Amino acid sequence: MAQTVTISPLTRIEGHLAIHTEVEPDGSTGRFKITQARCEGEMFRGIETILEGRDPLDAQQITQRICGVCPISHGLASCMAQETAYGIRPTRNGRIAQNLIFAANYLQSHILHFYHLAALDFVDITAILNYNGNDPTLSALRNWVQNALDKNLAFPGAPFLPRYEVKQYLNSDESNWKLINSYVQALQIRRLAHEMAAVFGAKLPHSTSLVPTGVTGEITIERVLAYKARLTQITEFVQSVYLPDLLTAAAAFGHYWDIGQSYGNFLSYGAFRMEENTGENLLNFFPSGVVIGGRFQPLDTQKIREYVENSRYSSPSNLHPWDGQTKPAPSKGYSWLKAPRYDNQVMEVGPLARVMVTYLGPGNDARKKEIEDTLSSLSVPVEKMNSVLGRHLARGLEARWLADQCVRWLNELELDQPAAADFSLPRQGRGVGLTEAPRGALGHWLTIQNYKIEHYQCIVPTTWNCSPRDDQGRAGAVEKALEGTVLEDPAQPIEAGRIVRSFDPCIACAVH
Numbered sequence: 001m002a003q004t005v006t007i008s009p010l011t012r013i014e015g016h017l018a019i020h021t022e023v024e025p026d027g028s029t030g031r032f033k034i035t036q037a038r039c040e041g042e043m044f045r046g047i048e049t050i051l052e053g054r055d056p057l058d059a060q061q062i063t064q065r066i067c068g069v070c071p072i073s074h075g076l077a078s079c080m081a082q083e084t085a086y087g088i089r090p091t092r093n094g095r096i097a098q099n100l101i102f103a104a105n106y107l108q109s110h111i112l113h114f115y116h117l118a119a120l121d122f123v124d125i126t127a128i129l130n131y132n133g134n135d136p137t138l139s140a141l142r143n144w145v146q147n148a149l150d151k152n153l154a155f156p157g158a159p160f161l162p163r164y165e166v167k168q169y170l171n172s173d174e175s176n177w178k179l180i181n182s183y184v185q186a187l188q189i190r191r192l193a194h195e196m197a198a199v200f201g202a203k204l205p206h207s208t209s210l211v212p213t214g215v216t217g218e219i220t221i222e223r224v225l226a227y228k229a230r231l232t233q234i235t236e237f238v239q240s241v242y243l244p245d246l247l248t249a250a251a252a253f254g255h256y257w258d259i260g261q262s263y264g265n266f267l268s269y270g271a272f273r274m275e276e277n278t279g280e281n282l283l284n285f286f287p288s289g290v291v292i293g294g295r296f297q298p299l300d301t302q303k304i305r306e307y308v309e310n311s312r313y314s315s316p317s318n319l320h321p322w323d324g325q326t327k328p329a330p331s332k333g334y335s336w337l338k339a340p341r342y343d344n345q346v347m348e349v350g351p352l353a354r355v356m357v358t359y360l361g362p363g364n365d366a367r368k369k370e371i372e373d374t375l376s377s378l379s380v381p382v383e384k385m386n387s388v389l390g391r392h393l394a395r396g397l398e399a400r401w402l403a404d405q406c407v408r409w410l411n412e413l414e415l416d417q418p419a420a421a422d423f424s425l426p427r428q429g430r431g432v433g434l435t436e437a438p439r440g441a442l443g444h445w446l447t448i449q450n451y452k453i454e455h456y457q458c459i460v461p462t463t464w465n466c467s468p469r470d471d472q473g474r475a476g477a478v479e480k481a482l483e484g485t486v487l488e489d490p491a492q493p494i495e496a497g498r499i500v501r502s503f504d505p506c507i508a509c510a511v512h
Contacts, residue, residue: 002035005490009042010500012117014069015507016042017466019500021482023490032490037475037482039466039500041337041511044312048326048512051456056082056425056448057211059456063444064206066460066512069112072105072197073437074444074509075210077458081446082212083278084431086423090276093419094214096409099272099285100227101201101215103402103409107234108193109438110351110395111242113504115186118392119179121498122249124169127176137184138177164494170252179248182241189237196230199223214420219413228410235403238396246396250378250389257380259485260388260499262477265345266291266353267464269299269443271436272405279432285405286398286436287364289357292345296360301434301443303343306459310468311338317471321445322430324457336511339467339476340459348477349440349464350503351394352385367401391502395438425451437461439504462510465503478503 008018018040023032047066051059060078064071076098083089090098129149131142170176194204200215200223201207209215217223250257270281270288280301281288288299306324307317310333315325328336341347358364359371359382374397375382384390426448433444440461447455467476475483478500487493 003490005493007493007496012501013505017505017507018042019496021496023487026486032487034482034485037479038334039468039476039478041335041466041507043511044328044336045512046326048456048458051453054453056453059453060210067506067509068205069109069506070105070437071206072102073435073442075207076102077433077435077442077444079210079212080278080433081431081444085429085446085448086212086426088213088423089278090213091418091421092276093219093414093417095273095276096413097200097215097419099409100406101197101207102272103406104193104197106402106438107399108190110399111186111190113395114392115183118501119183121494121501122170122253123179124176127173128180130173131177135181138181164492166492166494168494175248179245182245185241189234192230192233196227199227211420213423217419219415219419221415224410224413231406238399238403242399243396246392256388257384258387260481260502261386262348262481263346264386265347266356267342267347267349267441268354268357269434269436269441280434286354287357287361289361290342291356291360305341307339307341307470309471310334312336313338321443321457321459333468335468337463337467339470340464341470346474346477347464349461351398352391353440354436355394355397388498388502427451439506440464458512460509460512462505462507466505466510
């Protein structure tokens, strides 16, 4: 007999997400299989409506408030949409400085996701009680946990509990100790990444320096050196801690190469401009493109549509974002997310999508070889990337690529040259800003009339991934990845949590 298994709220993500699944006994194994899944975004914000009637230059600040984890993505998408609408281009220094801010935000986000959001699904925090070494951090944590247990406390203020009480954690004390120690180190590394972004971004999480054509402030040797000093430490952490820890988890949970498959359709808008230009199909460090049925296609954003049959909106279905509407209907559907589709296909976006577009698209030979070599060292074929572990590995690869590229961008800066250009606002115009947030494809569509914002629409990464069923009843990418998953114990559905967190949902973005 089918039963409902609900995870609400799904913890260790940004925002309010509920997962409802129907499960049935899986033959004679005593386990249970998910037969149907439903992702519910549980709040409404309406930032697109707030933007209407505002000065266009307010947009890059207001849209950053969509998210505190990936605000730079929204700020840059808004600046790029304005550049298109104004008919202007970034300066060389402005483009590079924006890239450096953006890369720092990416690095902190990927490190945040693995250690502070996802790793706790794999690490057994109780292993710290067996620690008898000399590391002061681990010793202090052991004493703290033991004291909490002695007093029958629930680890006050800890991110480790509550958790699922299952046997599916790392079974080596040494491996658990290493990742627990890395968890603590990652807190400091994330702080350094925020500081690094603030060197050119003025402040984080919401930068005040982002403007169309570049950034406010000057490019000075002091700023370059301040950024570089932090980058050196972050690069060392990525190479010697983050990537080895990823491989430790992959080796211990090898069956997760076969768990969490979405449709296998991937979309990337491309990110980190490598030319002083704006609009669509730019030369980007992360390339744009689409993979459908295992084949690469160039990106064509005219093929994007949003559906609302199961969404809490009264606007018409099948609208391109140029025509999109934000009309809440609380009693309708089951999610505050719309259901975007590309060429009538359900797409996955995010690090895995970017890596697959890189791998299957033209060029990028060095990165393709690194993908192949890494998978070969794990004895995993590239087809297994569509999985929980594939998404984690993709983030690690991106972190290494970006850390290395930041050195090149720093060397390309021209000291004392302008980091932005003067421009005038047109009476009317429209523009699109396409980029990649850490969690995937991000688009802003802007229309200006009488010097004010007439229309603004965003489609953000988690709208793609956690979308509800569309008008044809097709499950979104996360819903699809959950369906068919076998649960050892429906009362402790850790498998479902691992799958959803591998997408790194940001529901605040998705219900913007």
